[in-house]
Amino acid sequence: MEIKIKLNGTEMTADVEPRTLLVHLIREKFSSTGTHIGCDTSSCGACTILIDGKSAKSCTILAVQVNGKEISTVEGLLTAEGLHPIQEGFKENHALHCGFCTPGMMMRAVELLEKNPNPSEDEIRWGISGNLCRCTGYNNIVSAIKYASAKIRGAELPSTEPKFV
């Protein structure tokens, strides 16, 4: 089946079988391998992308379902102006170790901040409850999202000094 989507702003077409999962279309046909496959069972969030701005687990969506829609992946975060605030937040706060969960985490955070530009710590933790990280222990990810929130709002940036707890 012929489908047409906009991937990070660029019109793309592909001929897919109805059973092709969106994550496979993105990684294999469009070679955008920033979107990861962790669990393949809708649990880990490594495959999180945005469909018309809404975060979704691309391992649990068929490619044919997004015909005509806009898909955003981690590759689209960097622009001519530089890093996206969420990327800067992750970089400044050491919010990744192996980096496997990072693209999904950041895409989820993008929608979270879009809906709620000034989330509380609790709202951030609930907001990323569909994304697993096996390395960081989450604290630095939460700091990264707080940093991005401040940056987006033009507020004073929080300290990025490591906190020893």
Added chain:
Amino acid sequence: MIPSSFEYSAPSTLDEALKMLNELGDEAKILAGGHSLIPMMKLRFAEPEHLVDINNIPGLSYVKEEGEYLIIGAMTREVELEESDIVAAKFPIFLDAAKLIADPQVRNWGTIGGNLAHGDVANDHPAVMIALDAEVEITGQNESRWVSINEFFMGFYTTAVQEGEILTAIRIPNASGKNGNSYHKNERKVGDYATAGVAVNITLDDSGTCTAVGIGLTNVNPTPLKAERSEQALIGTKLDDAAIANAAQYASEDCKPSDDLRGSVDYKRRIVKTLTKRMIIKAMERAN
């Protein structure tokens, strides 16, 4: 994991979808949010020959008050219920449930209609809808009918929705009097299905006497369970400690949980007892 091959159609009207479903018969399955169906297809627990995607049909996604009812379109996503003002004001039970259903990404896609039509006792909306005494609209090619939620769940993954029919809406009667509702489930970790869950909806008159009550239980019975003996134990009382203790005891006795990875039968009955008590008290506080 990739599903086995199937044909795919995405009709743009309800009539077209119903016609297609009637022609295809048991070869077809409806695709709503896909967050129960696609995982099952990936595991090859389900191998439909044809998927009829109903996401492109306009007019099936809404939350509105009409006459005596709150009406929810079948294709309304969990997130839309979470963000609805009407729901926040009158049905905090849905916010209790939403926070515990999967995670934000899944709630962006999963639909309320799909959550019921899947007929899975582990899902949370069935018990919530039982507590709220909901009715479900089932639309076929020639007619549509309203079915009480108490007659909707027929068995393991089977509901009153017949071949060639689509669940199109859910309606919940407005309570007369002071009303409060609540839901909680025990889960092993965020995003897990319930070890056990309890939904309670209570209506009180001005003197504080309970005039109506609904109690639904999640994942502790072969089908979503209406805890009738517990309801009867509360009706006509002022919800004193003894009445609440009886209701909690009956719920734990009347369910039929199974021994599994989430716990033993005895453990689950104890959770039901504790949660029933807590949810009655919470609903009562919200009513006042």
